Amino acid sequence: MSLSDAELxxxxxxxxxxxxxxxxxxxxKQASVLVLGxxxxxxxxxxxxxxxxxxxLTIVDDDHIDLSNLQRQTLFHTGDIGKPKAHVAAERARALNPHVDAIALQRRIGHGQPGREIVRAVEDDVLPLDQRIGFGRADA
Incomplete structure (x- = not known):
């Protein structure tokens, strides 16, 4: 996969x-990352x-932005209060870098099927990430 002039x-x-x-x-550019939370x-x-x-980037979070989040979650702004974290985070990722495909999943991760379902949906892209990126390897 080649990089565009803008990406270079x-x-x-x-x-x-x-x-x-x-x-x-x-x-x-070829890598996919699942961010849980x-x-x-x-x-x-x-x-x-x-x-x-x-x-x-696949961003999974079921929470909404609260005023108490803003002092440590600098991705969010005062005008975002009450909005879903996953959707705002994906929007901000795309605004920061339009070359990134950011996907928001407003779901709760816990024990049981929903968590496995999300991981299965992205595991082909996530595994084996170390082989796909291969920093510092002579054959990379």
């Missing part, structure tokens, strides 16, 4: 790194994954 310019600082190069950035850890992770050029 956007990711220029990654591409000049010996460990990354154009091939590494292309592998990021868009809270205190998930929301900054979503920002960095989108900025880095991960090809597809």
């Amino acid at each position: 310019e956007r990711y220029a600082r990654h591409i000049v790194l010996r460990e990354m190069g154009g091939g590494g950035q292309a592998r990021l 868009a809270g205190g850890i998930g929301s900054p992770a979503i920002q960095y994954l989108a900025a880095a050029g991960i090809g597809r």
Whole structure:
């Protein structure tokens, strides 16, 4: 999968790194990441994954944004209060990087079928992620 001129310019600082190069950035573009929860850890992770050029982000969260979230979940703004976290997070990921396919799933993850169902829906893209990205490998 090749990178467009806009992507080459956007990711220029990654591409000049010996460990990354154009091939590494292309592998990021092909990668899919499942983010379970868009809270205190998930929301900054979503920002960095989108900025880095991960090809597809699937964001799963059933919660809505609350005023008490804003001091630590910097992906969200005051005007987002009451909105679904997954949908706002996906929208912000796409706004940060239009080359990212961000998918929102407003579902609760817990024990039982719903969690397995979500993982099955994305597992072909997630596994084996280490083989698909392969940073620092001589054959990558």
